[in-house]
Amino acid sequence: MTRSDASEEYPDLTSVFDRSLEAHPVSARHRLPDHESLPSTAYQVVHDEAMLDGNARLNLATFVTTWMDDHAARLYAEAADKNMIDKDEYPATAGVEEACWHILADLWNAPDPEKAVGTSTIGSSEACMLGGLALKRRWQHARRAAGASTDRPNLVMSSAVQVCWEKFCNYFDVEARFVPITEEHPTLDGHDIDRYIDENTIGVVAIMGVTYTGMYEPVARIAAALDDLHARTGLDVPIHVDGASGAMIAPFLQPDLEWDFRLERVHSINTSGHKYGLVYPGLGWVVWRDASLLPDDLVFRVSYLGGQMPTFALNFSRPGAQVLLQYYSFLRLGRRGFTAVQRESQTVARHLAAGIARLGPFELWNDGSDIPVFAWRLREGDARNWSLYDLQDRLRMKGWLVPAYPLPDDLADRTVQRIVVRQGLSMDLAERFLVDLRAETAYLELLTTPLPDIAERSAFHH
Numbered sequence: 001m002t003r004s005d006a007s008e009e010y011p012d013l014t015s016v017f018d019r020s021l022e023a024h025p026v027s028a029r030h031r032l033p034d035h036e037s038l039p040s041t042a043y044q045v046v047h048d049e050a051m052l053d054g055n056a057r058l059n060l061a062t063f064v065t066t067w068m069d070d071h072a073a074r075l076y077a078e079a080a081d082k083n084m085i086d087k088d089e090y091p092a093t094a095g096v097e098e099a100c101w102h103i104l105a106d107l108w109n110a111p112d113p114e115k116a117v118g119t120s121t122i123g124s125s126e127a128c129m130l131g132g133l134a135l136k137r138r139w140q141h142a143r144r145a146a147g148a149s150t151d152r153p154n155l156v157m158s159s160a161v162q163v164c165w166e167k168f169c170n171y172f173d174v175e176a177r178f179v180p181i182t183e184e185h186p187t188l189d190g191h192d193i194d195r196y197i198d199e200n201t202i203g204v205v206a207i208m209g210v211t212y213t214g215m216y217e218p219v220a221r222i223a224a225a226l227d228d229l230h231a232r233t234g235l236d237v238p239i240h241v242d243g244a245s246g247a248m249i250a251p252f253l254q255p256d257l258e259w260d261f262r263l264e265r266v267h268s269i270n271t272s273g274h275k276y277g278l279v280y281p282g283l284g285w286v287v288w289r290d291a292s293l294l295p296d297d298l299v300f301r302v303s304y305l306g307g308q309m310p311t312f313a314l315n316f317s318r319p320g321a322q323v324l325l326q327y328y329s330f331l332r333l334g335r336r337g338f339t340a341v342q343r344e345s346q347t348v349a350r351h352l353a354a355g356i357a358r359l360g361p362f363e364l365w366n367d368g369s370d371i372p373v374f375a376w377r378l379r380e381g382d383a384r385n386w387s388l389y390d391l392q393d394r395l396r397m398k399g400w401l402v403p404a405y406p407l408p409d410d411l412a413d414r415t416v417q418r419i420v421v422r423q424g425l426s427m428d429l430a431e432r433f434l435v436d437l438r439a440e441t442a443y444l445e446l447l448t449t450p451l452p453d454i455a456e457r458s459a460f461h462h
């Protein structure tokens, strides 16, 4: 009997990489195979292909959780089959969801958390869409009641918003009014905000943890500017806080900073459970300070324990497991544990930022003292034959993913590089990163001729 005969007759006996699907490349990647494979073979092929991804723990680019403990992994596997929308079949998970957003309403200082309302989502993007839709619908109701036109709603925000806000404006026919960031005003800060607001403004977005740099926007100053505008013109414009990352940092590391429901103008807040909520992707949350701020005509009713449960979501089916994981992380850590975890991330971020500033060619954009995220750029005026894109490539050769990218709009000629420190990037790993960064920077500084620029290089890759 030849070897391949044996493989067909006794597939379980054949060594793993000798079986037919593994011994040849998958022939038609874009067509369903004609025949079955052994589960172990299909597993091996998919497992090996996923191995070609970067190592998630060395991905210093992502905000998303890349480490949870073994108990969380166990819960995740046990709950993988639960659909969040089936509230009738999984009433316990539905109850946990409600407990979680009440916990967030309390953490964000809602005047009466029992009067707040919220929901889980697939991430902050969906949560931001829901926040934006509620602003738009309330504005429409008010305009119709006043007999005014609802044709041209607009939303005011920094030019450094995450792309989900551009999507919201595009998908839901709202004009996006961007306030450009500049060297003098690196975040939206209320300065000159009157110029962007009129009777068609449905709201202002304030970001706690700008994606590009990690900086907080001063929500209280923005609210004060809007209070002033209200007093002068009668325009009463609410704020939605995009706290995708910062809403799970500020309550622990800057508890005295007023950015949340302590400010009356803040109607709603979103966060990503899968960022500093310390849960695997995808989970987001949005909470309104008071149920009256979420127009009832946006809410649908699903069947629940023989009754009806209100839901407000873009998706129907989505995983329920992450909601259970969020509750696990709340119970596991509590306020003290969350404070300790986030403080450690911040200590590591500031250590890294200080180490990078000391190297010489770099200038910090910020130092990780808001959320544990910071960005740097090359010192201006120095002649050199390399860019941050080259440094990104060199670090990638060592396994570290540290992206370089341009800042938005008015600062688009500035390239920065950013690190997001999360639970799991220990001080020891951070030290190893600094050793690699020092070595790669020294290598690049030795170059005597310029490397091809990023546009030439990406043409080559494609």
Ligand SMILES: Cc1ncc(COP(=O)(O)O)c(C=O)c1O
Residues within 6 Å of the ligand: 063, 122, 123, 124, 125, 126, 128, 162, 164, 207, 209, 210, 211, 242, 243, 244, 245, 272, 283, 284
């Ligand atoms: C400020 C901000 N808003 C929204 C989002 C979108 O979040 P998600 O990836 O959870 O959809 C992000 C993601 O980085 C973000 O940083």
